[in-house]
Amino acid sequence: MSFERLFSSAYDREDRVRHIRDRLLTTALLFASLLASACATQPGSPATTTTGAPVPTPAVPATATPWPPVIALEPAWSGFRQPVLLTHAGDNSGRAFVVELPGRVRVIDGGKVLTKPFLDISSRVSTGGERGLFSVAFPPDYVTSGRFYVDYTNTAGDSVIARYRVSASDRNRADAASAQVLMTVKQPYANHNGGQLAFGPDGCLYIGFGDGGSGGDPQGNGQNPRTLLGKLLRIDVRGAGAYSVPKGNPFVGAAGVRPEIWDLGLRNPWRFSFDTKTGDLYIADVGQNAWEEIDMEPLGAGGRNYGWNRYEGTHAYPPGSAAQPPMTFTMPVAEYGHDVGESVAGGFVYRGTRYPSLQGVYFYGDYTSGRIWALGSRGGVWKTQQVAKTRLAIAGFGQNESGELYVLDLSSGNIAHITGR
Numbered sequence: 001m002s003f004e005r006l007f008s009s010a011y012d013r014e015d016r017v018r019h020i021r022d023r024l025l026t027t028a029l030l031f032a033s034l035l036a037s038a039c040a041t042q043p044g045s046p047a048t049t050t051t052g053a054p055v056p057t058p059a060v061p062a063t064a065t066p067w068p069p070v071i072a073l074e075p076a077w078s079g080f081r082q083p084v085l086l087t088h089a090g091d092n093s094g095r096a097f098v099v100e101l102p103g104r105v106r107v108i109d110g111g112k113v114l115t116k117p118f119l120d121i122s123s124r125v126s127t128g129g130e131r132g133l134f135s136v137a138f139p140p141d142y143v144t145s146g147r148f149y150v151d152y153t154n155t156a157g158d159s160v161i162a163r164y165r166v167s168a169s170d171r172n173r174a175d176a177a178s179a180q181v182l183m184t185v186k187q188p189y190a191n192h193n194g195g196q197l198a199f200g201p202d203g204c205l206y207i208g209f210g211d212g213g214s215g216g217d218p219q220g221n222g223q224n225p226r227t228l229l230g231k232l233l234r235i236d237v238r239g240a241g242a243y244s245v246p247k248g249n250p251f252v253g254a255a256g257v258r259p260e261i262w263d264l265g266l267r268n269p270w271r272f273s274f275d276t277k278t279g280d281l282y283i284a285d286v287g288q289n290a291w292e293e294i295d296m297e298p299l300g301a302g303g304r305n306y307g308w309n310r311y312e313g314t315h316a317y318p319p320g321s322a323a324q325p326p327m328t329f330t331m332p333v334a335e336y337g338h339d340v341g342e343s344v345a346g347g348f349v350y351r352g353t354r355y356p357s358l359q360g361v362y363f364y365g366d367y368t369s370g371r372i373w374a375l376g377s378r379g380g381v382w383k384t385q386q387v388a389k390t391r392l393a394i395a396g397f398g399q400n401e402s403g404e405l406y407v408l409d410l411s412s413g414n415i416a417h418i419t420g421r
Helices: none
Strands: 071-077 083-087 096-100 104-109 133-137 147-153 159-166 174-185 197-199 205-208 231-235 261-264 272-274 281-285 291-297 334-337 344-349 362-366 371-378 381-389 394-399 405-409 415-420
Touching: 071 381, 083 133, 083 405, 096 133, 104 133, 133 197, 147 197, 197 272, 272 344, 281 344, 281 362, 291 344, 291 362, 334 371, 334 381, 344 405, 362 394
Parallel strands: 083 394, 344 394
Antiparallel strands: 071 415, 083 096, 096 104, 133 147, 147 159, 159 174, 197 205, 205 231, 231 261, 272 281, 281 291, 291 334, 344 362, 362 371, 371 381, 394 405, 405 415
């Protein structure tokens, strides 16, 4: 049973299981590097549509560590209820924050799981279908602002991006009364909500939304520039209001395109992350009936179209159809078929210091098969290798303040530490 099937509804019969993965269709791929501290003034260029062969995959970052890496999983913590994400506040506290799907954020402080949650919004969260509390993200100025952000489905089943503040008297408790809703996106079906939040190296907040659900994207949201569904967004949340659109977003000023859009053509991005060293973006996009994929976007190269629902991985969709001009497509850097797994869960590039043999390697997994893969490069070519076959229901990965990586088991509520040699 896949992650999508576990949280499926009657709308998602043909698509069962996979959160993250479509890709391919690049409307543009311009700009150099992002300024690390000025979200609202990021450089960018309007995306352009071209005709021709698929766009080559991105340049491969060097991975100097031995290949394939050798990993092991060591028990870390237990007792969570459907954990889907582990992250940190970047405040030099050493704490970790664990998101539980039913609507709580828990704190690990000094290696111990605290009894009282950091935030409990379970009364505001719907959990039927592929719904729940998906993500928490702490901005670069968290130490001074005390503000943080969550992504969840409300009791009406729609996606909500909200801002909260930490309690003035307890760093391990949020002020539940401080909620400010920044964005509500109508969800036509109960599945494919996406749900990842992450601050990029530019200080902007990135948001991943799925195509709205059912199977095969019947509403065509992935390719519709007038909707936020099936997209990766970039917004600036540093002001007093809800948010503003960075001037450097690739579609600002383009007629008929929502300016919040950073990339389009995604089916259900179930976890994306930035390499904390290079700033490159990795997106795990869940497939439909046959292929799961990993997309990689170099720092600042937004404006891409990753292809759904014209492509599933590197394969034209629906199966048997011809490749579809006039768009050009950005191909995934890795894909796997449903003979080995059915629901990709994206992870992180290892940037810790405890295991040099893992340095620069991106790890991702599959919910249904429990497999874990490593992704890196050798000789300028992307390489992916299975490095573990587990019995875990892998719903997500985690990265702590030291760059150490973890894998989360949705079924048991356990979290394991990924170690190397």
